[in-house]
Amino acid sequence: MMGDQQETLILRDVLIPGGRVADITIRDGLVLHTGAADRGDVEIFCQDTTVLPAGTDLHVHMRDGVQKLKETWESGTKSAIAGGVTAVVDQPNTIPPLISPALVRDRVFLAASQAYCRFAINGAVTGDSDLTGMYRAGVFAFGETFAGPSSYGEAVDFEVLSKTMKQISSWNGIMTIHAEQVTEGTDDSLTRHDALRSVSGEVQTVQDVLNLNSSQCNLHFCHLSSAQAIQSVPVGTATVEVTPHHLFLSKDTFSPDDPRGKVNPPLRSEKTRKEVFSCWDRIDVIGSDHAPHSIEDKDQSFEKAPSGIPGVETMIPLLMGWMVEKKITIPEIIQKTSTNPSEMLGLSPAGFLPGNRADFAIFPEEYTTIHADSLHSRAKWTPFEGMKAIFPEITILGGAIVFDGGEFIRPDLSSSRCDIHQTSLADDPGLSLWIPGRGYTLEKPI
C-alpha cells in the first residue's frame, strides 16, 4: 500500500448477479464505479470466473496464546482469506476466557500483530464477566454464551443469562447463544455423542433462552444443528446460524468412533442433515465455527478427544460447489455469508455497487478436491477431506489484493477511506483491521 491514495484496481467483465456484465472500478477501499472502465493501475480479467463479495464469518476460534499449536491469528486469518473470507469474529472461550477489558485489549493487540483479515472480538458471558468494561473495550457481541458446556466453555445458569440479557439489551447489543443440553454418560462414539447432546435438548434450550428474554435482547443462535431447533425460532425473535459441517456432513460420513467427527453440537444422522438443508430459507447466516484442534489432540480415544473441527477456509468453497450443482444460488450465498453477517457486525456491505466495500473473492470454474495439505490452518486436517469445492484464486480486501494464487499479502487499511475507524486506530496497519464494537469510545481508549 500505497500512500495517501490507493492505486486504482479494475475488475474487468464481472458477471453481476442478475446478468449484467460490467467493469468494477475500485479505489480507496470502495467501489468507485460500475460500468465500462478506463485504465487502472492494476487490472484483473474476470471472464469465466465467479466474483463474490467476500465473506464475513461470525464464528471462528482463532486460538493462539497457550493454544498456538492448534492455530495462530496468522494461520487462521490466512486460512480465512484463502477461503474468500475477509472478516472474522473470534469467540471468547480462549484460555483464559475473555471476561475483562484487559484481556480484550490483549486479544485485540495479539490479533492486530498477525491478522491477514478484518477481525472483531467477542466477550465471554460467565458469572464473573465485566460486561460493561468489555463493551467499552470494543467487543462486538457477547458470546458464544454456553447454555450447555462445550470444549473450553462452562455452562452458564439461567440467572446469569437473564441478568446478562438485560444488561446487553440496555446497549442494544447482541448476545450469541450456544444452545445445548448435555446428559451424563459414556461418550465413546458419534452415535453416543449425538444422543448425549440431543436434538430435543437443543430445541429445549432454544425455547428456554427465548422465554428468558423478557428484555428483548438481540439474540443470535449459533450453529443450530436440527430443523426442529431452526423452526422453533420465530422470525424476528433471533437470528439463526448454521455451520457448513451440519449442512455437508453427518455422523455417517465417519467411522462410528472417529473423533475427527466429534463436534458440539454433534453431527447428526443423514436424515437430520437433509432436514437442516430443507430449512435453507430460514438460515440467516452460515458461520464456520472454525474450531481447530491439532491431529494429536483429535486422534486420541473418542472420549478424550476435544470437540471441534476446522472450517473457515472450506465454508464458501463448499457452498460454491453446491451452487454449481444448482442446489443453491449465488444471491443466497452472498446473503448468508456476506450481507447478513456484515450487517450484524456493523460493516458496510461488500458488493458491486458504487460506495460498496471492495472486499471480493474471485472463483474459477473448476472444482478442486479438498485436501488438508493445501489448506492453511495449523490443524492440518479437515473433516471435508476428498469432497469437491471451488476455492478462490484471488481475494481482495479494502480494494487491495491480499491473496493471489497461493501468495499472501498482508492488508493495510490505514490510509483507506472505507475505514470505519477513527484515526488513531487507523494509523496502525494491524489495528486498522480491527472492527471495534459500538461501545468502544476514543475518549476512553482501551
Ligand code: DOR
Ligand atoms: O465443538 C466445538 N468446539 N464446539 C464449541 O462450541 C467450541 C469449540 C471449540 O472451541 O473447540
Ligand code: ZN
Ligand atoms: Zn459453540
